[in-house]
Amino acid sequence: xxxRIAPNEVRIxxxxxxxxxxxxxxxxxxLIIEPGIEIVFLDNGRMIDxxxxxxxxxxxxxxxxxxxxxxxIGLLEYSDPRYFxxxxxxxxxxxxxxxxxxxxxxxxxxxxxxxxxxxxYIFNVVLDTVTKRIENxxxxxxxxxxxxGYGQGSNKVVITPMRAIMYxxxxxxxTDDIIRFQQWRRLFGGTPNIPVSAASRKIVFRG
Numbered sequence: 001x002x003x004r005i006a007p008n009e010v011r012i013x014x015x016x017x018x019x020x021x022x023x024x025x026x027x028x029x030x031l032i033i034e035p036g037i038e039i040v041f042l043d044n045g046r047m048i049d050x051x052x053x054x055x056x057x058x059x060x061x062x063x064x065x066x067x068x069x070x071x072x073i074g075l076l077e078y079s080d081p082r083y084f085x086x087x088x089x090x091x092x093x094x095x096x097x098x099x100x101x102x103x104x105x106x107x108x109x110x111x112x113x114x115x116x117x118x119x120x121y122i123f124n125v126v127l128d129t130v131t132k133r134i135e136n137x138x139x140x141x142x143x144x145x146x147x148x149g150y151g152q153g154s155n156k157v158v159i160t161p162m163r164a165i166m167y168x169x170x171x172x173x174x175t176d177d178i179i180r181f182q183q184w185r186r187l188f189g190g191t192p193n194i195p196v197s198a199a200s201r202k203i204v205f206r207g
Contacts, residue, residue, distance in 0.1 A: 002045075005029040007052055010125050010134045012168045013037050015196060016186065021045035027053035029136045030125060032161045033203055034169075035059045035195040041207030052138060056123060056161050057203050062093035063162035063194045067183045077180045079172045081129040085157065092162050125164050130155040132173035134164050166192045 002023025005011050009029040013019055015036030022042040028050040033039070035058075041047075049055055070076055070083045083089060126135045126144060137158065144156035159167075167173075170184035170192045184192045195201045 001025060005031060005053070007138065008136050010136055010164065012134075012165055013039070014165070014169050014186075016188075016190065021047060024048060026050050027055060030054040030056065032125075032164055033057040034165050035061055035201045035203055038204040038206065041205070045207065054122070054136075058161075059201050059203050060093075061162050061165070061194055063160075063166060064091050065089065065166060065184055065192050066091065078183060079174070079180045081127070081132070081157075084163070084167060084172060085127075085159070090163065090166065092160060120158060123161055124158050125161065126156050127159050127164075127167065128156050134159075134167065162194055165194055 001019065001021055002025055004026040005028060007028045010032065011027075011029070012032045013034060015034045017037075019037065019039045020042055021039065022045050024046055026048045030053070033056065037057075047055075066089065068086075068089050070078055070080060073083065073086055073088060075083050077083065120137055120143060121139045121141075124137050126137050127133075128135060135156075143158055166184070169186045171179055171187070172184070186192055190196060
């Protein structure tokens, strides 16, 4: 592959594939690399982190989906953004990143972006709950919402990279009845958990 991720775009590499870079791949938006990925740089392959671009390749990313029925929180569909954002549905593992901003523990079922300052612009992205698209959160952008408390004048909400991976892996933007009314699954039925297994935690770059 080669090409460009535009400033407002988010691209997520999921762990069920080997990615081959055979030209210049420029990242002006955000690239999230799930633990368990292998990226192979072929001859003339290179990845350029352009001005304002972000690459998140952190093998500590960890989250588990518990399959809670939507009916238990007063909802109908598994693809409902309110279900996706509910802290009872996904458990995200905390980790500290003191080099960015103090001693904050992140994400802790992240629901309060206003208290995380630079963390938002280093790690987080935005989910548009109407278009069901994941968008970049660029430095200087105002924070549109917070976790399950969205909907107060904005259809956009800040989410963690773990949630972004789960959303993409589970294809929650689709309107197919299988996606709407069944528990989250990756393509071919795999678990949406991150990592899928302890053995798939590494991110490997070869060239």
